[in-house]
Amino acid sequence: MQEINTIMEQSQAAFRTYSQLPAAVRAQFLETVAAEIEARREQLVTIAGAETNLPAARLNNEINRTNNQLKMFAAYIREGSWVEAAIDTADAARVPAKPDTRKMLLPAGPVVVFGASNFPFAFSTAGGDTASALAAGCTVVVKAHSAHSGTSREVFTAILKAIAACGMPEHTVQHVEIPGHATGKALVAHPLTTGVGFTGSLQGGKALLEYAAGRENPIPVFAEMSSINPVVFYPDTLSQNADTLAKSYAASITLGMGQFCTNPGLLLAIGSEATDNFLRLLADEIEKTIPQKMLHSGIHASYVRTMETVLSQDGTVLLKTAAQPAQELEATPAVARVNAAQFLQNPHLQEEVFGPFSLAVICEDKTALKQVLATLKGQLTTTAMATPADLETHADILALQTTLAGRIILNDVPTGVEVNASMVHGGPFPATTDARFTSVGTTAARRWVRPVCFQGFTDALLPEALRNSNPLGILRIVNNEWTKSPVV
Amino acid sequence: MQEINTIMEQSQAAFRTYSQLPAAVRAQFLETVAAEIEARREQLVTIAGAETNLPAARLNNEINRTNNQLKMFAAYIREGSWVEAAIDTADAARVPAKPDTRKMLLPAGPVVVFGASNFPFAFSTAGGDTASALAAGCTVVVKAHSAHSGTSREVFTAILKAIAACGMPEHTVQHVEIPGHATGKALVAHPLTTGVGFTGSLQGGKALLEYAAGRENPIPVFAEMSSINPVVFYPDTLSQNADTLAKSYAASITLGMGQFCTNPGLLLAIGSEATDNFLRLLADEIEKTIPQKMLHSGIHASYVRTMETVLSQDGTVLLKTAAQPAQELEATPAVARVNAAQFLQNPHLQEEVFGPFSLAVICEDKTALKQVLATLKGQLTTTAMATPADLETHADILALQTTLAGRIILNDVPTGVEVNASMVHGGPFPATTDARFTSVGTTAARRWVRPVCFQGFTDALLPEALRNSNPLGILRIVNNEWTKSPVV
Helix, strand or coil, X not given: CHHHHHHHHHXXXXXXXXXXXXXXXXXXXXXXXXXXXXXXXXXXHHHHHHHHCCCHHHHHXXXXXXXXXXHHHHHHHHHCHHHCCEEECCEXXXXXXXXXXXXXXXXXXXXXEECCCCCCCCCCCCCXXXXXXXXXXXXXXXXXXXXXXXXXXXXXXXXHHHHHHHCCCCCCEEEECCXXXXXXXXXXXXXXXXXXXXXXXXXXXXXXXHHHHCCCCCCCEXXXXXXXXXXXXXHHHHHHHHHHHHHHHHHHHHHHHHCCCCCCCEEEEECCHHHHHHHHXXXXXXXXXXXXXXXXHHHHHHHHHXXXXXXXXXXXXXXXXXXXXXXXXEXXXXXXXXXXXXXXXXXXXXXXXXXXXXXXXXXXXXXHHHHHHHHXXXXXXXXXXXXXXXXXXXXXXXXXXXXXXXXXXXXXXCCCCCCCCCCCCCCCCCCECCXXXXXXXXXXXXXXXXXXXXXXXXXXXXXXXXXXXXXXXXXXXXXXXXXXXXXX | CHHHHHHHHHHHHHXXXXXXXXXXXXXXXXXXXXXXXXHCHHXXXXXXXXXXCCCHHHHHHHHHHHHHHHHHHHHHHHHCHHHCCEEECCECCCCCCECCEEEEEEECCCEEEXXXXXXXXXXXCCCHHHHHHHHHCCCEEEECCHHHHHHHHHHHHHHHHHHHHHCCCCCCEEEECCCCHHHHHHHHHCCCCCEEEEECCHXXXXXXXXXXXXXXXXXXXXXXXXXXXXXXXXXXXXXXXXXXXXXXXXXXXXXXXXXXXXXXXEEEEECCHHHHHHHHHHXXXXXXXXXXXXXXXXXXXXXXXXXXXXXXXXXXXXXEECCCCCCCCEECCEEEEEEHXXXXXXXXXXXXXXXXXXXXXXXXXXXXXXXXXXXXXXXXXXXXXXXXXXXXXXXXXXXHHHCCEEEEEECCCXXXXXXXXXXXXXXXXXXXXXXXXXXXXXXXXXXXXXXXEEECCCHHHCCHHXXXXXXXXXXXXXXXXXXXXXXX
């Protein structure tokens, strides 16, 4: 594809300049992008509302999050210690003589970002992948999601304004609207692409992995794909808090019509009267929820189809659903149950139903519950709903949960992802393609950099982060000691 | 393979215990492995000498390095800040309420390590991959290299002694000697394997990548494979220091019969009288070197074959060789030259000749030199031999070099790799499979861990690294401030 080739060559040319800019200049640029988005808030909410069926309140919150992310990354690189500067000074007296070696993280090159259908702002054109890559010093090529290309175009206009205002290279960020899988493939396969960010379906993520594996030189693909976010309801809490739990989980399951990566799609409990009571209360709550429109017809059709698949499996029982939809694209929230034995022998029941649906797996005893946990694939989150007495009795269950996911939640719902230094939005496959990274929070920038060691360099030739005087005032490891002091 | 299945299940069972041990206990174990290797030094040098043809002095140095690595990782995890603890405390007043989130790095699971033929100690059974994985809290399955299986077995005996002495789980490290590619494939493909470490050929590394890509759940493969370590001789230094440069580079090219990943296989210069003079001096030095035995017949045959391939390419001229070998397995050091135009159009000339051979690419002008640099694939190292005047005139060349490799060396030879916090032994493909990591130095441990976020946990349920009182006294990011202070 000649057009993609031109775009990637432009990205590479821009990278040569952009990657050399001081972090403070990149920080200013990120903040200007946020300001330009803020200046267009009204239009953006209108366009995105029409394209995604998401309510204005949610879209406004998402714009807040997007702008906060941009500002968070600006603060992160302005502080500067994230480059992991490490310095070992020379020792001429050692035999053989010890050279001076200094290491820091440097941007890898142009990054390709795929817009996500379910987050038109926070995981799309100027979302977390773009913000983290720009913070790291990489240029970005955004493949707009076709379900909200108007929104994407308007956000890109905000970015272009910021590029002009801050004097960034013209092609620091580029916007690709050419539809079709061939475009995505050409972007991932292009020799100048050095990394890929994606949030979407398992099928989509696996396709990108395959394109990357077909390259002459493999590159990192960070795809956040598929998670059913198992929630374990421990016995004691079920007998004490069934009503509260039912209310909070019905709300979490149906929040945003379940269109979140962290939607609780799997509920686990040991069978008991208390468990049956909880399921009854939960089903009643689900029944009361009001169907709302999903993002687009593809997601809606997939919700109906995957839920039908789950419900048609042996032993799966539908508990209750909300009212049937009154309009096109509306989803009917639902909850079903199945026994552990049937769950264990049927991999279909582990497949994500993207939408307001949850499957309760009822285990005859603790052994069965542990078997189910051991069978589960990698997840973004897993949650323990448990009293102190539960946790004392069942430490082994919590330990098993810890091996399963990137985020382990105690007594809360998995929906709602903080954007900060301690967040992990990642997890073992198929939650993501690489459990060593997160796509949310400051360390998301690590996906787009590589460490470089400078050996025997004179001070003036070194990047500022590695110079003796520590002009950036960052925390460094100097001869194995963490310090902000200059090298003397 | 039933046997591999048993081994991986044992590794997983050991991981459950080993991964939970305090870092101080793991540190003590690593130091005990070093002590047990030290106690066997004499036998190890004898066995390895017979198996690898490496001289005793080199083997003794390599044992020193191996033991220093083990002790370095022990110190690294005892200090403890490497787990990247990050804490964001709750804020109930925020709308919506902000939960307490705390993140740290946790070991991923069993790791498979392939012994390297060229480093029977430092990159084999108790080498850098094993030491870094054990430090990280992972259990290890070592696939012994068939070229030095006796050495490997003896090192494994030392590890077993340390396991017993320190009361580690029996299968914390296991040793696989079943020969053949099928064994390696079964180890990489096994569902319980969570990471792979390898140092070897491009062909071998690519095969491991392929096995990993064929898994249901992809896992990280860190393979250090192929690098020709381009050295750029800048014009001014060639006219001033030709004699010294020729001596030091002949020594580096032939060190250990060129059997190092960082061997300078490609020399770049702009054509001139000074360049011709330097090449003449270098060829004379190469001619004087004495052939020595290579590691094994496979490496020797490959050296002869790949050098012949390079020498048979259009425009390649053999400058000089050392004396022809007097004994089987001896390698003849050699140096050749080719013009940039021919190099640019012939990808064969970028292939690694593993052994004491170097190809000088003579460029008609600076433009050609920059074209050659832009054409080169990813490298472990690249070196600039340059005076201050050179660097002032040719900053653009140094900038190009910086994009090429994991380590950029100024006025030294690339052979010799420091093992410390600032080393990068890594680089873009095909130098390694993932430029974001290093296989040498403290941060090599990062390859085997994943971040985990604990949300809403009470203090007693948290890992020590994340508790309010900071009982380990490590550096943490608490509400965006780097501190060793407790959370109040």
